[in-house]
Every structure is written in structure tokens, then in C-alpha cells.
Amino acid sequence: MISIPLYVFFILYLLLAAVFTIFLLINFFHLVGTASLTLTSFVITVFVLGSATLVLFGTFILLQGVGVDWRAPLTLFNFEWILNLFRQTGF
């Protein structure tokens, strides 16, 4: 049986969120470095940052609402699933 605790997924989520932040910063520095930081690009940047903050905030609120135990294991693979399949088919 292969199972991993749920907090591993949360760590993976945080890592991917960090990658997203890095690319966001790269995009922003592209705008600054090419003299393209005008009112339009500033408004779009604020919109993207605001939306990302909303998504992050919403995620944490929803996770708090679920109230899950992060140490609980999530079974990824169990050999009994295949055995049960054969038992059901009567093979």
C-alpha cells in the first residue's frame, strides 16, 4: 500500500505557488526593463496581483472550512484494489 500524508500535497501546492510568483516577477521586470510600465500595464499588474491574492485568500478560507486533519494519509495505491477486482469478476 502506497500512502502519503495530506500535508505533502499542501507543500507541493506552496512550491507551485512559489514558481508562479517567480514567473509573475519575471513578467513584471520585463515590463520595467523595456520602458513598458505605463498606466495600462500597471493596472493589469495590479489586477493580476489582486486576483492572485484573492485566490490565495479564498483557498485558505475554504481549507479552514473543510477542517481536515493534514496528517491523515491519502492512499495512492493498494494492491487489494486489484485483488477485489478479480474477486468481483469471479476469476
Add this chain to the structure above:
Amino acid sequence: MHVSYLIKQKSYERVVHILRRHPVTFLPKVLFFILLILVPIAIFLLFKNLFPLFIEKEMIQVLGILLGSLYYFGILLFFYTEFVIFYLDMWVVTNDRIIDIEQFGLFSRTISELDLFRIQDVTTDVHGIFPTLLHYGTVTVKTASDNINIVFHDVPQPNKIREELIQLSHEDRKYHYNLDQKTDS
């Protein structure tokens, strides 16, 4: 950073135009982005109606929230990247040269320069309902050489740009002609 630093503006040079693509050409990407926002909501409603017991499991809810959050981060990043690629395409027209800066991807940019006195022909193309009504189109600047052509894609007021480029080209050619006469004498 200012445009003058970006183009390494010369002392006698004056920036006449900083052109970008018309904003309406970004609209299809905005509509696509709005469509992508609705996808997780549609999937959630589908699962809620087809597999209501599956949705009620805590583990599934947590994984669904994390996946949904990553998906929204992804589409926000996609939208911002597409905007940066769209916005970084610019054409700087000075009284001395044209600088064409085209961004093809996040890490791919082409910069071309053309002296105004080398311009042989300027052509504008306005095709379609939206370009005609909203006055945007393509301006192609040709030189005597086959290699060097600069194309302004989807710029506003292309006919006005064409007339100004021809005017600037004449003035620059006169300036260079006078300069040559002075050096010869």
C-alpha cells in the same frame, strides 16, 4: 526605465511616436481567459450533480480546493504572460530612425533598427470590419534592400503613421544630403 535609455537616444534625436498594437486585438485573449475561469465551476457543478457522495469526502474536497487554486494561478499567469508579450511589441519612431521591438515569447525578443533616409516605400493594410471601423492596421516600411523591412502590426491610425513616416523620411534625407554636401566642400 525610460524609452530614451532603451533606444540609446542620440543628442539630436527626438521621439515622435511610441506605437503599440491596438488594444482591441487583445480582446480574444481576454474572452478566452474569462472562459477558462468558468471551467472549474462547471466541473464542480457537474460532479455535484453526478457524484454528490464523492464530493462530500473531506480528502476530495481538500484536493479539489488545492487543484482549483493551482488552476486559477495558472490561468492568471497565462493571462499576464500573454499581456506582457502583447504589450512589449512596440515601434519607436524618432526623427532619425525606426526601432522595431517584437516580443515572441517570455524569453525571446527581436529588435530591428532602420534609418529613416533609407525608406523607399511605406504601405498600409487595413482588412476587415473591426480594423476599418476602429482604424487600425498594418504599416509596412520597405527599403532598397530585400532583407530589411519593418512591419508595424495592428497599429492605430495607420494612414496617419504612413504620412508622417514619409514626411520624416524626406526631412531626414534632406538632412543627410546637406551633411554630405558640407563634408564634400
